[in-house]
Amino acid sequence: MRRSVFFVVTIMLLCTVNAVSPPYHEISDQKEKDPKPIQIFYENKMHRAGPLWLSINNSGAIGNPGWSMKDDCTDKSAASAEMPAGSGKEYVYLGNLWAGGYTKDSLIYVDNVEAGVFGHPLVSTSVFESWSEMQPYAFDDDPKGLVLGRISETSNVPGRMNCLFEEVYDPAATAYEQFSTMFTDKIEGMFYSYYDQRWHKPLGIEIKQTSYAWPYNYSKKFIIIDYTIYNRNAQNKDIYDFFMGLFVDSDIKDINLYTDPVDGYLDDICGFIDKWERYSDPATGETKTVELNLAWTADNDGREYDRPAEVGMTINEPGAGSLLNGATGIFSMRILRNPNPNLRYSFNHWVWGENESTD
Numbered sequence: 001m002r003r004s005v006f007f008v009v010t011i012m013l014l015c016t017v018n019a020v021s022p023p024y025h026e027i028s029d030q031k032e033k034d035p036k037p038i039q040i041f042y043e044n045k046m047h048r049a050g051p052l053w054l055s056i057n058n059s060g061a062i063g064n065p066g067w068s069m070k071d072d073c074t075d076k077s078a079a080s081a082e083m084p085a086g087s088g089k090e091y092v093y094l095g096n097l098w099a100g101g102y103t104k105d106s107l108i109y110v111d112n113v114e115a116g117v118f119g120h121p122l123v124s125t126s127v128f129e130s131w132s133e134m135q136p137y138a139f140d141d142d143p144k145g146l147v148l149g150r151i152s153e154t155s156n157v158p159g160r161m162n163c164l165f166e167e168v169y170d171p172a173a174t175a176y177e178q179f180s181t182m183f184t185d186k187i188e189g190m191f192y193s194y195y196d197q198r199w200h201k202p203l204g205i206e207i208k209q210t211s212y213a214w215p216y217n218y219s220k221k222f223i224i225i226d227y228t229i230y231n232r233n234a235q236n237k238d239i240y241d242f243f244m245g246l247f248v249d250s251d252i253k254d255i256n257l258y259t260d261p262v263d264g265y266l267d268d269i270c271g272f273i274d275k276w277e278r279y280s281d282p283a284t285g286e287t288k289t290v291e292l293n294l295a296w297t298a299d300n301d302g303r304e305y306d307r308p309a310e311v312g313m314t315i316n317e318p319g320a321g322s323l324l325n326g327a328t329g330i331f332s333m334r335i336l337r338n339p340n341p342n343l344r345y346s347f348n349h350w351v352w353g354e355n356e357s358t359d
Contacts, residue, residue, distance in 0.1 A: 052213075088254050097227070099125075118240070133185055135149075136184075139182060139206055152180050203239055227244070272296075
């Protein structure tokens with residue numbers, strides 16, 4: 001029997017209409033006021049409430065790329081997106097949050113009517129720790145990120161303690177295991193784009209991320225992540241046509257059968273289901289077609305391939321009838337709610353390589 005793996009994403013685009021000028025613009029400004037260097041606290045935590053173990057961090061990404069992050073419970077390599085827990089069956093190498101939009105570059109007057117001039121879209125992407133354009137510091141209310149940028153753990157279960165024997169009960173929590181953190185794209189002069197031939201130009205947003213996990217039978221195979229986006233643009237600019245994206249590099253595999261942490265991707269498949277035609281209404285029993293908008297990815301046959309080192313990208317697939325020794329589940333994502341009922345969805349996938357004609 002195939003095991004289904006669900007990863008559910010709730011995205012709340014709560015952008016303030018009027019931006020507020022923050023007291024902190026760039027790292028250099030802070031250094032002039034405080035001679036001590038900023039210490040960046042990169043953190044990750046692993047959801048382990050149910051059979052789906054998932055790593056999240058405070059720079060806007062999910063997963064454990066290259067198994068480089070530690071599980072704070074065991075001090076061993078943290079699972080990336082492992083299901084069942086402890087099996088070594090991984091479904092995500094790295095998942096990244098993308099955000100973009102337009103701001104007015106200047107104003108012009110046409111027949112005495114004021115009009116805004118928009119430049120290219122500004123895009124900020126999360127990757128992993130110092131590689132990310134989203135960082136856990138430089139907040140309006142917490143420039144050094146000593147509070148907002150850290151990952152806090154809470155639980156709605158009275159008396160519950162985490163693996164480090166810390167009391168995590170919080171009456172305001174809504175999940176058995178709940179992680180909260182923030183990150184922002186407001187760092188300038190830290191990342192250079194060779195494609196755009198310029199340094200990263202931020203939107204000026206702060207993002208609150210809260211993730212929820214449960215151990216109960218009806219909810220143990222999915223994790224919900226909630227994003228709240230605040231416009232903190234330093235020039236008091238509004239953001240137009242704001243959009244968000246979730247990039248997932250899956251590399252679905254059994255990590256016990258590979259020595260290379262980035263292997264396993266050569267036989268993955270993916271797709272997008274916009275409508276579900278067999279939904280059964282629990283109130284009437286009527287079968288309906290409903291909007292689903294679910295992106296999914298899986299190994300092509302649940303079997304691990306062999307890749308001889310001397311032949312590069314060529315792989316040997318075991319073939320039908322062989323042992324199902326790989327990850328046989330399906331990793332999926334969908335948006336549960338958003339503030340805009342007219343939200344439009346787009347799905348794309350890219351093959352490995354640098355040839356745009358094959359995308």
